[in-house]
Amino acid sequence: MKNLKIAIQKSGRLNEKSVQLLKNCGLNFENYKSSLITTVGNFPLEILFLRDDDIPGYVAQGIADLGIVGENVIDETQAQVEYVQRLGFGKCNLKLAIPKDSDIQDLKDLNGKAIATSYPVILQQFLDEYKIKAEIREISGSVEISPGLGLADAICDIVSTGGTLKSNGLKPFADVRSSEAILVGNKNLLGNPILTELLQRIQSVLLAKEVKYVVLNVEKINLPKITELLRGVKSPTVVPLAEEGWVAVHTVISEEDFWEKINRLKTAGAQGIVVMPVEKVIM
Ligand code: ATP
Ligand code: MG
Known part of the structure; x- marks a missing residue:
């Protein structure tokens, strides 16, 4: 199948985060500042580095299949592109x-x-x-x-x-x-299997940013209070500790109400709370 082309900003406020997002999706590519196009080694994708003003037009014309660009630029150029995914940066x-x-x-x-x-x-x-x-x-x-x-x-x-x-x-x-920055696509691209795969990866990276992986220790008698606080999370993992009467709880907490949850878990008897970033969440 033909490689897809994605256009991202060559330099400026969206460049670094666009490159990082694609790398976090597991794509291997060289990010030479001097080159205008680079090929991803392990995915059927080429990356074009452009002025942001040119991106919506290139995508609308099909010169690039996809692009990462600010909504302000999409509206200003009035290019006919499809919104594929809001990216949450460049606000x-x-x-x-x-x-x-x-x-x-x-x-x-x-x-x-x-x-x-x-x-x-x-x-x-x-x-x-x-x-x-x-x-x-x-x-x-x-x-x-x-x-x-x-x-x-x-x-x-x-x-x-x-x-x-x-x-x-x-x-x-x-x-x-x-x-904010948007992943836009050419209107003829919908349903393309390479896009479907890329989008699944992007969404798993975006979802991962919204959560933290948390491990905590709690005395078994306090476990019901902890699991009650973690309602909504699909079955937290509970494993026995070497010390009799204690367990470790592994769970995922959303970034949004993180500190509130942590404080309530502490009050409910959680100890030794360890928090880790999550790289990907695959639904
Ligand atoms: P180019 O050389 O690619 O045309 P530019 O100078 O037009 O770049 P930048 O200043 O790099 O654009 O900004 C790119 C986009 O980043 C903007 O269009 C906007 O969507 C977004 N952005 C986010 N925060 C800011 C900010 N504080 N100032 C300007 N743009 C911002
Ligand atoms: Mg510009």
Whole structure:
């Protein structure tokens, strides 16, 4: 069967996590910064390293079968691609921001104003939705400095911590959209067996991130309290310890309520709790 091609960002904020995800799926490949394409040694896949802006278009046209790219870029390019899997990294927010001393207070105050952005398509959709007539000034980078230069009254840009905004005398004003990295695919790819196999591996890696493997010791008389707390987990493993009257319990706890669970297990008599990362979960 023909190899599939997956496009990932060559360098930038999504590169490292995209490479790591594929490696965690057990794929062997060299990650030469200089090469634009690399072949996976132990899986029918080639990896293309591209500018993120080009990824949705390449996938829509079928030059690449799959891609890893931010939702913001998918929406901005308006490429026709299928969402295959949300990946949980590269989270950020596209926001409107205004100078700290701006007289803009309400969205409607943006009428007649100039807004600088690298995301003209997404911004226009947002303005249309709120029936705002503002001028969009498209800038490809360093959008934050445009109000200070007198180029714009507001900006629309990606914000994660807000530090860049602050150091340019700006403050966040309104949320336009949130974004995370997505595995996208060409629409003709659905049902492809190589994709099915790759997706199973990706999902097992993503699931593993959500859980911890926990081993704890407990006196047998306290075991019912412990298993009660671990309800929902399919039958925790209980093994006898060399010391009479004690057992070890092996289980998996979700990352979400991890500390709460651990504290309740301790109160219920758990001792010597050992926590380990999980590499893969196969359902
Ligand atoms: P390229 O050279 O590939 O075009 P770029 O400069 O356009 O790269 P990056 O800044 O590397 O893009 O960001 C890539 C993606 O990472 C963004 O489109 C966005 O989805 C996501 N991202 C996550 N956090 C942030 C952040 N704090 N700032 C910018 N982008 C972020
Ligand atoms: Mg880009």
